[in-house]
Amino acid sequence: MTPITLLTGFLGSGKTTLLSRLLKSNDFRDTAVIINEFGDVSLDHDLVDSADETIVTLSNGCLCCQVSSDLASTLSELNRRRSAGEITFKRVMIETSGLADPVPLLHALGTDHVIAMDFTLAGVVTVVDAVAGKMTLERYGEARRQVALADVLLMSKVDLEEARREETTEILATINPAATVADACHWDGSAASALIASGVKATMPRMFGRRHSQRFSTVTLLRERPLPALAVPLLLEGLAAHLGDRLLRLKGLIALEEIADRPMVVHAVQHMVHKPEWLDAWPSPDRRSRIVLIGHDILPDWPGLLLDAIEDEVRDAAAASIDRKAAYPKAG
Numbered sequence: 638m639t640p641i642t643l644l645t646g647f648l649g650s651g652k653t654t655l656l657s658r659l660l661k662s663n664d665f666r667d668t669a670v671i672i673n674e675f676g677d678v679s680l681d682h683d684l685v686d687s688a689d690e691t692i693v694t695l696s697n698g699c700l701c702c703q704v705s706s707d708l709a710s711t712l713s714e715l716n717r718r719r720s721a722g723e724i725t726f727k728r729v730m731i732e733t734s735g736l737a738d739p740v741p742l743l744h745a746l747g748t749d750h751v752i753a754m755d756f757t758l759a760g761v762v763t764v765v766d767a768v769a770g771k772m773t774l775e776r777y778g779e780a781r782r783q784v785a786l787a788d789v790l791l792m793s794k795v796d797l798e799e800a801r802r803e804e805t806t807e808i809l810a811t812i813n814p815a816a817t818v819a820d821a822c823h824w825d826g827s828a829a830s831a832l833i834a835s836g837v838k839a840t841m842p843r844m845f846g847r848r849h850s851q852r853f854s855t856v857t858l859l860r861e862r863p864l865p866a867l868a869v870p871l872l873l874e875g876l877a878a879h880l881g882d883r884l885l886r887l888k889g890l891i892a893l894e895e896i897a898d899r900p901m902v903v904h905a906v907q908h909m910v911h912k913p914e915w916l917d918a919w920p921s922p923d924r925r926s927r928i929v930l931i932g933h934d935i936l937p938d939w940p941g942l943l944l945d946a947i948e949d950e951v952r953d954a955a956a957a958s959i960d961r962k963a964a965y966p967k968a969g
């Protein structure tokens with residue numbers, strides 16, 4: 638039987654960051670990964686630095702809404718490829734979308750006979766963002782269910798605001814007192830392997846009604862032409878100022894005019910914009926900038942129009958500055 642670990646946690650809590658780190662450890666070699674993203678353009682696959690052939694992306698929707706068919710067929714296909722000698726793996730990690738309700742996923746893992754023939758649930762790991770955690774848990778039922786069903790709760794971002802640790806620990810204890818709580822940054826490959834080896838089983842939940850407490854939507858911005866660097870902070874500021882609480886998550890892989898060979902990675906989680914990072918190289922031949930926004934009540938065309946306006950303004954300002962320099966009389 639191949640153990641499956643469910644890695645869950647609300648939007649931007651740090652699932653992909655944890656997964657990337659685990660996959661680099663020796664204990665986690667031979668892991669097949671299924672990544673589910675909410676938007677129709679997937680970025681996490683590009684941000685997890687690991688062997689491509691054992692990573693499967695399920696985008697265009699939330700796994701919990703179409704669970705039994707998609708999950709069973711993905712796991713069957715991984716199994717078929719392993720039997721055919723095309724890939725090897727000893728365990729499976731499923732990174733759910735940040736909006737996934739784990740209940741139908743756990744139900745499918747426990748009851749689907751196709752899955753049950755070869756796979757067994759080894760535990761649920763839920764990442765909780767210590768900075769945004771309190772507000773998220775108060776507002777979103779999805780986040781509370783992810784915490785309630787965890788075997789292990791991993792707190793991320795305590796390095797950003799250590800003062801939130803106690804408050805978040807108390808809230809987690811009220812929702813799920815039985816779970817082990819640890820810091821995400823200290824949770825390494827051997828701790829994860831120990832969980833899998835111990836065979837911790839999430840209690841099989843009863844299926845219950847409404848999966849998403851609100852209507853969430855995604856907006857994707859795609860741009861063929863690299864963006865001027867100054868457009869990026871202006872876009873992030875503009876989105877934050879106008880969307881406020883309606884913007885839950887933004888992530889992007891951006892081609893900049895000034896640094897063409899290395900894509901910039903931007904993340905924002907609710908009101909917090911994380912420091913941008915640069916990948917060493919483009920992960921695929923697709924060099925378009927792609928920015929995904931997830932939230933509610935976002936007019937679908939508006940972020941694109943804002944980006945166009947900012948891009949025009951930045952280019953006009955750069956052109957005007959060049960004109961001014963040319964018109965300035967040279968000394969001597």
Ligand SMILES: Nc1nc2c(ncn2[C@@H]2O[C@H](COP(=O)(O)OP(=O)(O)OP(=O)(O)O)[C@@H](O)[C@H]2O)c(=O)[nH]1
Pocket residue numbers: 646647648649650651652653654655681734735792793794795796797821822886888903904906911912
């Ligand atoms: N300082 C700090 N930043 C973190 C930590 N964990 C994650 N981040 C940052 O938080 C942002 C979101 O992290 P991801 O790993 O992409 O979050 P995710 O849960 O996979 O996001 P979704 O897939 O959109 O739900 C990134 O900028 C990470 O670098 C942490 O423990 N400390």
